[in-house]
Amino acid sequence: MASLIFMYHDLTSDIASVPSGHRPYVLDATVFRRQICLLARHELPVVTVARWCAGFRAARTIVLTFDDGHVSNHDLALPILCEYGMKATFYVTAGFIGTGQTMNWGQIRALHAAGMEIGSHTMTHRPPSTLSDEELRYELTTSRDVLENGLGAPVTSISSPTGFFNPRMKDIAREVGYGALCFGQAGLAADTADPFSLNRIAVKRTMGQDKFEALLRFDRSAILRIKCRQVVPGFARRALGSRFYLPIRRALLGSFSSD
Numbered sequence: 001m002a003s004l005i006f007m008y009h010d011l012t013s014d015i016a017s018v019p020s021g022h023r024p025y026v027l028d029a030t031v032f033r034r035q036i037c038l039l040a041r042h043e044l045p046v047v048t049v050a051r052w053c054a055g056f057r058a059a060r061t062i063v064l065t066f067d068d069g070h071v072s073n074h075d076l077a078l079p080i081l082c083e084y085g086m087k088a089t090f091y092v093t094a095g096f097i098g099t100g101q102t103m104n105w106g107q108i109r110a111l112h113a114a115g116m117e118i119g120s121h122t123m124t125h126r127p128p129s130t131l132s133d134e135e136l137r138y139e140l141t142t143s144r145d146v147l148e149n150g151l152g153a154p155v156t157s158i159s160s161p162t163g164f165f166n167p168r169m170k171d172i173a174r175e176v177g178y179g180a181l182c183f184g185q186a187g188l189a190a191d192t193a194d195p196f197s198l199n200r201i202a203v204k205r206t207m208g209q210d211k212f213e214a215l216l217r218f219d220r221s222a223i224l225r226i227k228c229r230q231v232v233p234g235f236a237r238r239a240l241g242s243r244f245y246l247p248i249r250r251a252l253l254g255s256f257s258s259d
């Protein structure tokens with residue numbers, strides 16, 4: 001038995017207002033609504049990361065996660081999730097709360113009050129591979145303190161910025177007392193999966209409805225294709241190192257067609 005953890009970022013109702021380099025990660029709210037509607041039609045169980053880790057791992061469970069804490073998580077995703085009675089996990093970069101396009105406390109508390117899980121996406125969103133163990137420990141513990149103080153509730157899961165698997169982050173997340181850590185490595189989350197190394201499938205603009213539906217059928221070849229498309233960028237990152245690879249990747253994202 002296995003589950004699928006989807007990774008979303010921002011939604012928009014006006015893609016023209018989104019900088020072109022960021023567009024691959026931004027989904028039209030209408031597309032998101034269609035996906036949630038499909039999910040409801042498939043009658044698959046949908047739970048938060050915390051609930052999944054607490055043992056809710058029925059066959060073909062779906063987990064919805066959002067990285068970064070963009071205001072559209074509150075303005076566009078929350079009403080759609082509430083309409084369909086679904087819960088999701090929102091990973092917020094604690095050091096950015098209330099700045100730029102990141103949600104403010106009122107919006108984060110509204111998500112939490114609606115039954116959504118709030119998790120950490122570190123303090124500063126720096127790539128874990130560029131940080132010392134001490135810096136990583138700061139990122140993980142301080143972000144949790146900020147979120148727990150602001151919410152008045154425990155924060156038990158975290159997602160890695162940049163998504164790449166990092167063994168030191170995994171060890172430190174466990175050591176400082178988190179219950180789960182999500183990366184962006186494509187793949188299913190097996191029942192027996194290590195909760196500190198959870199795979200996720202990124203839902204990007206290039207993912208058509210047919211591919212999304214294939215994923216809801218847990219079509220192994222659709223999942224394999226997504227995994228294969230991650231191999232080349234993963235190899236390039238390892239060869240170049242995150243510090244050099246990430247700016248190149250960002251520059252390429254405008255024309256990058258991976259999903």
Ligand SMILES: [Zn+2]
Nearest residue numbers: 067068161162
């Ligand atoms: Zn992020």
